[in-house]
Amino acid sequence: MITRMKNSLLGAAKGWRLHPPVSGRSWRPSWLAPDYPLHPEAGLHPHSDEEKAKLFMAADPGSTEIETLNWLHATVCLTKASSLLETGSAMGLGTIALASACRDNGFGKVHSIEIDPGLCEQISLTLKQHGLADYAEMHCMDSRDFLRTTNLVFDFGFFDSLCELRAEEYEICLDRGILRGVAAFHDTSPYRPRSMPQCSPSVHEDYRARLEKLADDARCSGHFENILSRGLFVIFPKQAI
């Protein structure tokens, strides 16, 4: 509440129009503090035309698109998930979107697993600065080690570490029964290897094939896929919560 008021006052004082329109729009989500400048996604990553990247925006090359982050925020507000998982935190934008959703619901916490100690330290500081420390906990370790040993159970998962690890992370969750809700996987657009030379076609095909197989698993009830921008693949649990 205090943070939202602070953001509104800051926004009013600085003027929301301080940020020039990005990708032809002045829109930015209300949960995102005004100190994050936004950029057109098409200027941050190469894309093929099918991905319509001109219509998307992001804060920096290492962070998830704002539209995807806003979907995460809205989905947590809709499903009232209380215990959230994020694998791979980078600059903490996903953690902020999810922690803000917990704050906006009035309950819940995101457990974000990041292997880089420097990033963990920086994100913990950022969360504090944004008044979100009560809604997020950083775990500085390998995501697979964390998932194999944690006693926590999650209602929502955002899988965003390395593409080659994400299906395995989800398999651990399914085998251990520690994810009861929706699982969202980033960077799944089938066009990524075509436009991004550093994205190996075989690794990407394997990532997508494993997710499609997992979506058909008896413990799941199907999937939804958005192929725009970097892409998002969402698997639903058998019994939706």
Ligand SMILES: C[S@@+](CC[C@H](N)C(=O)[O-])C[C@H]1O[C@@H](n2cnc3c(N)ncnc32)[C@H](O)[C@@H]1O
């Ligand atoms: C794509 S970025 C995450 C972006 C972030 N989730 C967001 O929404 O802006 C991937 C992150 O995963 C981290 N990472 C890589 N391997 C990992 C592992 N085995 N366990 C946990 N984190 C890992 C990297 O250090 C990097 O910060």
